[in-house]
Amino acid sequence: MRTVEYLFGSPELAAIFWPAVVVGLLVSVLCAVLSPLVVLRRMSFIGQGVSHAAFAGVGLAMVFGLGAGQAGDWGVVAVVALTCVAAAIGIAALSDRKGLNADTAIGIVLVSAMALGFVMIQHASEAMRARGETPGFGVESVLFGSVLGVRWGDAVAAGVVVATEFVLLWWYRRRLLFWAFDSVGAAAAGVRVGATRTLLLVLLALAIVVTMRLAGVVLATALLVLPGATALRCSTRLWPVFAISAAAGLAGVAIGLVVSFELDWQPGPAIVLTQVVLYAGACVVGVVRSRRAARAATA
Amino acid sequence: MNTPADQRNGETPAIEFDRVSFTFGSGGTPVLQDISLRAEPGERLGILGPNGAGKTTLVRIALGLLAPTSGEVRVFGATPAHARAAGWIGYVPQRAAAELAFPLSVQQVVEMPTRLGLKPWQRPDAEARDAVGYALSVTGCEGFADRPIGRVSGGQLQRAMIARALASRPRLLVLDEPTVGIDAVGQQQFATMLGDIQASLGVTVVVVTHDLRTIAAGCDRVACLHRTLHAHGSPDGLTPGVLAEVFRHEVEGVFGAVHVDAHRAAECDDPSHAHHAHTDTGAEGGDDAHR
Numbered sequence: 001m002r003t004v005e006y007l008f009g010s011p012e013l014a015a016i017f018w019p020a021v022v023v024g025l026l027v028s029v030l031c032a033v034l035s036p037l038v039v040l041r042r043m044s045f046i047g048q049g050v051s052h053a054a055f056a057g058v059g060l061a062m063v064f065g066l067g068a069g070q071a072g073d074w075g076v077v078a079v080v081a082l083t084c085v086a087a088a089i090g091i092a093a094l095s096d097r098k099g100l101n102a103d104t105a106i107g108i109v110l111v112s113a114m115a116l117g118f119v120m121i122q123h124a125s126e127a128m129r130a131r132g133e134t135p136g137f138g139v140e141s142v143l144f145g146s147v148l149g150v151r152w153g154d155a156v157a158a159g160v161v162v163a164t165e166f167v168l169l170w171w172y173r174r175r176l177l178f179w180a181f182d183s184v185g186a187a188a189a190g191v192r193v194g195a196t197r198t199l200l201l202v203l204l205a206l207a208i209v210v211t212m213r214l215a216g217v218v219l220a221t222a223l224l225v226l227p228g229a230t231a232l233r234c235s236t237r238l239w240p241v242f243a244i245s246a247a248a249g250l251a252g253v254a255i256g257l258v259v260s261f262e263l264d265w266q267p268g269p270a271i272v273l274t275q276v277v278l279y280a281g282a283c284v285v286g287v288v289r290s291r292r293a294a295r296a297a298t299a
Numbered sequence: 300m301n302t303p304a305d306q307r308n309g310e311t312p313a314i315e316f317d318r319v320s321f322t323f324g325s326g327g328t329p330v331l332q333d334i335s336l337r338a339e340p341g342e343r344l345g346i347l348g349p350n351g352a353g354k355t356t357l358v359r360i361a362l363g364l365l366a367p368t369s370g371e372v373r374v375f376g377a378t379p380a381h382a383r384a385a386g387w388i389g390y391v392p393q394r395a396a397a398e399l400a401f402p403l404s405v406q407q408v409v410e411m412p413t414r415l416g417l418k419p420w421q422r423p424d425a426e427a428r429d430a431v432g433y434a435l436s437v438t439g440c441e442g443f444a445d446r447p448i449g450r451v452s453g454g455q456l457q458r459a460m461i462a463r464a465l466a467s468r469p470r471l472l473v474l475d476e477p478t479v480g481i482d483a484v485g486q487q488q489f490a491t492m493l494g495d496i497q498a499s500l501g502v503t504v505v506v507v508t509h510d511l512r513t514i515a516a517g518c519d520r521v522a523c524l525h526r527t528l529h530a531h532g533s534p535d536g537l538t539p540g541v542l543a544e545v546f547r548h549e550v551e552g553v554f555g556a557v558h559v560d561a562h563r564a565a566e567c568d569d570p571s572h573a574h575h576a577h578t579d580t581g582a583e584g585g586d587d588a589h590r
Binding site: 172189238 | 362364383384386388390392396397398400401402403404407408411412414415417419447449450460463467473
C-alpha cells in the first residue's frame with residue numbers, strides 16, 4: 001500500500017503528501033457545496049472559462065518572476081486569483097451585451113486565456129532555464145495538477161478560501177437560492193440579481209483557483225459539476241442534495257487520491273474518474289429505483 | 300358604466316401609469332407610447348395584448364426593473380422601485396421563468412420571499428409562518444405543499460407561484476400570462492381563486508395576458524395594449540372593433556394588410572354582410588372582418 005507508506009511512512013514523505021490530501025479534502029467539500037448551484041444554473045461552461053483563465057494567470061505570474069520556489073507561491077495564488085475573478089466578471093459583462101451570448105463570451109475568454117498562458121509559460125520557462133533556475137511549473141502540471149506541487153502554503157490558502165466562502169455562502173444563502181431558482185421572481189422580490197450572480201461567479205473563481213493546484217486547470221471544473229449532478233440524481237430535497245453532494249465530493253477526492261498514489265496517476269484524472277464512477281453509480285441506482293416505483297404503481 | 304374606481308375617487312390609485320413611453324436604446328421605435336392607465340385599490344385590471352405588444356416591458360416598468368423613457372409610474376403613490384423594496388408588489392412570472400429541476404418543495408418556494416428580509420441568523424417569526432400558511436391555504440396548495448416543485452401539475456405550479464407572491468403580504472399582485480398552457484376548466488378555477496383571494500385579502504390585481512378569456516373572467520377594468528392603449532375602462536369597452544384593431548398585426552402576419560371592420564352581428568344593419576350563426580358560447584353573435 002503506497003498510500004500508507006506516503007502518508008505514514010516517514011516524516012519526509014508525509015511532508016510531501018499530506019498537504020495534497022488536506023487541500024484535496026478542503027476543496028472537495030467547497031466545490032461540492034457550490035456544485036448543485038452550478039449544475040442547476042447551467043454554469044458548468046462558465047466554470048470551464050474561468051478555470052482556463054487560471055492558465056493565463058500562471059503564465060502571467062511566471063512572467064513576473066513568481067512561482068520559482070516556495071516564497072513565490074502566495075504571489076502566484078494572488079495573480080491567478082485576480083485573473084480568474086477578472087475572467088468571471090468579464091464573462092458576465094460580455095454575456096450581458098446584446099448580440100453576444102454566454103457561450104460565445106466563454107469561448108472567447110477560454111481560448112484567449114489558453115493561448116496567452118501557453119505563450120507566457122513557454123517564454124518565462126525558457127528565460128528561467130537560461131538563468132539556470134528551475135521553473136516552478138510545467139505546462140502539464142498546470143493542466144492536470146500534481147500532488148508534488150502542493151505545499152503547506154497551498155493548504156493554508158485553501159483553508160482561508162474555503163472558510164471565507166462557507167461564511168459568504170451561509171450569509172447570502174437565501175438570496176443565492178432564490179436567484180438560482182427563479183432570477184426574474186427574485187428580482188421582483190427585491191434581490192439584486194446582478195450582484196448575486198457576480199458573487200457566485202467570484203466564489204466559483206476562487207474555488208477553482210484553490211482546486212487547480214491539485215486537479216489542474218482542465219479538470220478543476222469537474223469537481224464543480226460531478227458531485228452536484230450525482231446528488232441531483234439521488235434526491236429532490238434541498239438540504240439532502242447539498243449533503244449528498246458534499247459526501248460525493250469528499251469520497252471522490254479521497255478515493256481518487258488513493259488511486260493516484262497506488263497507480264501513480266496524476267491526481268486530477270484519478271479524482272475526476274472516481275467522481276465519474278460515483279455519478280454513473282447514482283444514475284444506475286436512480287434508474288433501478290424509478291423502475292421499481294413504476295412497477296409498484298402499476299401493481 | 301360604474302366601475303369601482305368611480306365610486307372611490309380621491310383615493311390614491313393602487314397603480315397609475317401617467318403618459319409612459321419606453322424605447323430600447325436611443326432613436327429606436329418606441330415599445331410603449333403614451334400609456335396612461337390606473338387601477339384603484341382592490342380592483343382587478345386586465346391588460347390584454349398580442350405577443351410583442353409591449354406587455355412584458357409594461358410589467359417590468361411597473362415592477363421598477365426598467366425605467367420609462369418618459370412619463371411616470373406610481374404604485375400606491377410611491378415609485379415602483381420603492382414599492383418593490385417595501386414588499387408591496389407580489390409578482391407571478393411566466394411559468395417558463397423558474398428552474399423546475401431545483402430540489403425545493405412547494406412550501407420552500409412559497410417561503411422564499413418572506414425570508415429575504417431576515418438577517419442570516421434569524422428564523423422566520425410566527426407572523427411570517429402564518430402568512431405562508433395562509434398563502435398556501437387560500438391558493439389551495441396545502442395538499443401538495445411537501446411535494447417537490449418539479450413534480451406538480453401546471454395548474455398546481457401556478458397556484459404555488461401565486462402563493463409565493465402572496466406570502467409576503469403584497470398590496471398589489473401582478474400576474475404575467477397566468478393562464479398559458481392551462482385548459483378551460485383550469486382557467487375557470489383560476490378566475491374563481493383570484494376572486495377568493497381578492498375578497499379575503501383586498502389585494503389589487505393586475506393580469507397581463509394575450510388570452511381574451513382570462514380577461515373576460517371578472518376584471519373590473521380592461522386595457523387593450525398594442526404599443527399604445529386602444530381602450531381602457533370597463534370590460535364593456537371591449538368591442539369587436541377594438542379587439543380586431545389590437546390583434547390586427549397578428550392577422551396581418553398571416554394575410555398581409557387587412558381592413559378591419561369588426562362588429563357584433565346583432566348590431567349590424569348592413570344587408571350586404573352575410574353573418575354566420577355562431578355556435579361558440581363565448582361570443583355573443585357572429586363577428587366578421589373584411590380582408
